[in-house]
Amino acid sequence: MKFVDEFRDPTLAARLVAAIREEAGGWPVRLMEVCGTHTVAIFRSGLRQLLAGAVELLSGPGCPVCVTAQRDIDYAIGLTAQAEVTLATFGDMVKVPGTRSSLQRARAEGADVRVVYSASDAVRLAAERPNRRVVFLGVGFETTAPTVAASLGEARRRGLDNFLVHSVHKVVPPALRALLSAGEVRVDGLILPGHVSTIIGTAPYRFLADECRLPGVITGFEPLDVLQGIYALVSMVRQHRPAIAIQYRRAVRPEGNPAALRAMAEVFAPADAEWRGLGLIPGSGLRLREEYAAFDAARVFPVDVSFSREPAGCACGRVLCGTARPPDCRLFALACTPDHPVGPCMVSSEGTCAAYYAYGRE
Amino acid sequence: MCLAVPAKVLSVAEDRSAVVDLGGVRRGTSLAFCPDATVGDYVLIHAGYAIQKLDEEEAKETLSLLEQMAALGQSEGEPLAAAEEGPGR
Numbered sequence: 001m002k003f004v005d006e007f008r009d010p011t012l013a014a015r016l017v018a019a020i021r022e023e024a025g026g027w028p029v030r031l032m033e034v035c036g037t038h039t040v041a042i043f044r045s046g047l048r049q050l051l052a053g054a055v056e057l058l059s060g061p062g063c064p065v066c067v068t069a070q071r072d073i074d075y076a077i078g079l080t081a082q083a084e085v086t087l088a089t090f091g092d093m094v095k096v097p098g099t100r101s102s103l104q105r106a107r108a109e110g111a112d113v114r115v116v117y118s119a120s121d122a123v124r125l126a127a128e129r130p131n132r133r134v135v136f137l138g139v140g141f142e143t144t145a146p147t148v149a150a151s152l153g154e155a156r157r158r159g160l161d162n163f164l165v166h167s168v169h170k171v172v173p174p175a176l177r178a179l180l181s182a183g184e185v186r187v188d189g190l191i192l193p194g195h196v197s198t199i200i201g202t203a204p205y206r207f208l209a210d211e212c213r214l215p216g217v218i219t220g221f222e223p224l225d226v227l228q229g230i231y232a233l234v235s236m237v238r239q240h241r242p243a244i245a246i247q248y249r250r251a252v253r254p255e256g257n258p259a260a261l262r263a264m265a266e267v268f269a270p271a272d273a274e275w276r277g278l279g280l281i282p283g284s285g286l287r288l289r290e291e292y293a294a295f296d297a298a299r300v301f302p303v304d305v306s307f308s309r310e311p312a313g314c315a316c317g318r319v320l321c322g323t324a325r326p327p328d329c330r331l332f333a334l335a336c337t338p339d340h341p342v343g344p345c346m347v348s349s350e351g352t353c354a355a356y357y358a359y360g361r362e
Numbered sequence: 363m364c365l366a367v368p369a370k371v372l373s374v375a376e377d378r379s380a381v382v383d384l385g386g387v388r389r390g391t392s393l394a395f396c397p398d399a400t401v402g403d404y405v406l407i408h409a410g411y412a413i414q415k416l417d418e419e420e421a422k423e424t425l426s427l428l429e430q431m432a433a434l435g436q437s438e439g440e441p442l443a444a445a446e447e448g449p450g451r
Contacts, residue, residue, distance in 0.1 A: 001418050003368040003404055006425055015432035022434070037364050064364075090409075118410025120392070140409075143364040147411040150394055195364040198406065198414040224428055231431060250421035251406055251414050260395040260413060 003250065007222030016227040017050050023234045024054035030186065031055060031233055032322055034176060035193035036063030036350025037221055043359035045223040047230075055230055058185070059352040061175050061278060061320045062193060064140045065092045066344040066351050069274035071308040072168045073098040073344075076137050078303035079166070080111035085301070086129065088114040088122035089137035092348040097341065099308050119151035119165075126155065126163035135297045138167045143195045145169045145286055146260035149267035152288075152295055166297035167286055170273055172196050173204040174284035180212050182278075185322040189233040190216040191226070194248040199264075201256030202244050209242040220248035267292055276310070276344070277317030316343035319352050326356040333357060366408035368416055371401050382407065 033039055039059045042048060048057050061067050077098045080087050087103065094103040094115055107113040112132070116122050119136050126134035138148045148165060155163040172193060179185065192205060197218040208216045215236035219229030229247040236242055246252050264286070273285025288296040310317065314336070315329035326332045326345070336342035338354055345351035369382035369389070378393040384407060393399050396412045405412035 001404075001421055003416050003421060006421070012428055012432045015434075016428070019431055019434040035364055062364075120410050141364060143366065143408055143413060146395060146413070147409045150392065150411065193364060195366045195406070195408060195413065198366070225424075228424070228428055228431065247424070249424055250417050253414075257395055257414055259397055263395065 004222065007220065007224040009224065013223050013227060016224065016231060020051060020227065020231050020234055021054040023231060023238060025238065028054055028056045029234050029237050030058060030188045031191055031230065032058045032060045032185070032187045032189075033191040034060040034062040034172065035191070035196065036066070036348065037195065038062065038191055038193070038219065038226065039352055039355050040350055041221045041223070041226060043355040045226070046359075047223065047226060048360065051230070055234065058187060058322045059319070059355075060190075060322050061179065061275060062172075063320075063345065063348050063350040063352070064144070064170065065090075065096060065348040066316060066320055067170065067175075067275045067277065068093075068096070068139055068168050068344065069276050070099060070310045071274065071305045073102075074100070074305040074308040075298075075303050076166065077101050077103055077106050078305060079135055079297065079301055080106045080113055082133075082301055084131070084133050086112040086114060086125060086132045086134045087137060088116045088125055088134055090117075090139060091115045092350075093137060093139055095341065095347045096344045097311065097347075119148040120154065123151050123155045123158075123160065123163055126160045127158065130162060133162045133164060135164045135166055135301075138165050138169050140169055141172050141193070141196050142199045142264070143193075145268060146199060146257075146264045149263045152267050152292065153263070155295070156292075161294065164295050164297040164300060165288060167268065167288055168273075169268065169286040170275065170284055171200075171270070171286065173200075173207075174281050175275060175278060176205075177207060178278055178281045178284070179321060180208075180214070182321070187214065187322070188237045189214055189242075191229055191233065192216045192218040192244075194218060194220045194225075194251065197246075197248070197252045197256070199257050199260045201252070202246065202254045205244045209244050213242050215242040216244045218244070218246045218248050218252050220251065275320075277320035311342050314343035316345045316353070319345050326353040329353070364408070366406040366413055368404050369407045369412075371399055371403050371405060374399075374401060380412070382412075
């Protein structure tokens with residue numbers, strides 16, 4: 001068992017597609033995938049086209065880089081102007097255009113901006129450079145937040161007071177609630193994020209079935225996983241039996257990962273957060289707890305971002321809510337391309353615009 | 363962003379740091395979030411940390427369920443083009 005190839009069998013996939021078509025019957029079932037990794041997996045394997053007519057797949061606010069508010073991007077760029085700051089973050093963040101610049105451009109102009117693979121790499125940077133203040137720009141959902149929490153714990157244990165975090169971490173369930181209660185997007189069910197759910201388990205999604213009467217299936221990322229998840233959703237939709245189920249059973253337990261949840265809760269507390277497209281959502285962000293105030297870049301380095309505004313003409317906000325498709329944006333593939341992105345959904349490899357550009361243009 | 367890839371645990375140190383085989387490449391990781399993972403287990407790696415131990419029995423069960431569901435698909439169908447290889451998902 002390698003946990004990968006087994007879930008890519010093309011013959012099985014073809015039969016599953018046929019089974020889904022049969023289960024769907026006459027009119028299409030509308031499903032939203034709320035994870036950027038699913039968006040890429042679905043586009044890459046061509047499932048959208050294979051299921052056309054039976055299942056309509058819509059992308060939601062599942063790309064952490066994409067949902068980061070413009071103000072938070074501008075704050076990070078502003079931070080790099082502080083003489084002693086080294087800013088470390090994940091790759092995609094560096095290319096996102098802010099209002100006046102980007103981290104990439106700031107770096108070209110002399111700022112110290114580092115791309116890291118893990119928050120613990122940033123802790124290492126801080127240990128190696130005691131005369132710098134290393135700020136890790138923490139972006140990501142519940143999958144990533146525990147890793148940043150653990151790194152911060154490590155920095156505190158080692159007495160590295162030159163390591164700081166700027167948390168723009170977000171949690172998924174409140175965003176789903178906000179999106180669905182806004183009522184602008186109509187879906188029949190949700191393909192729920194597999195790796196976020198390894199951490200949080202099933203309980204935070206129960207409101208979907210109980211209050212919104214929508215089924216949700218926590219789904220893995222290989223083609224057969226996605227097809228099995230879709231089959232389960234289509235069945236629940238057609239039988240009017242909404243529930244929260246786990247397809248990705250090899251990785252997701254109903255209770256999530258208690259050790260990771262503990263690490264996250266020790267360092268972070270829930271906070272209101274601004275999402276691109278969705279606006280301010282109560283309890284959807286993670287801020288550093290009081291005990292970690294000395295590590296909180298937002299408290300140590302105030303930066304004026306009153307000039308911040310989203311790029312003119314960019315439809316990322318509506319794309320993230322599922323109320324527009326990338327080709328509906330007048331900038332798509334013309335003024336906005338992966339080489340010259342205007343909005344974050346074209347920057348991140350998981351962005352819906354980038355996925356449409358690479359795999360899905362009609 | 364929430365990308366996580368399966369890797370096999372090769373060795374575990376006392377502080378729960380570990381060396382894993384990630385598609386043929388040896389990498390350091392932390393098993394802090396997987397208290398019961400041990401040498402020979404597969405874990406999911408995300409941003410330098412193992413975020414969950416993979417359950418082989420559940421994986422087999424999923425595959426056998428997939429076989430049963432595929433039997434429902436009447437069309438024998440042409441095999442679909444294989445998905446791209448590589449850990450890029």
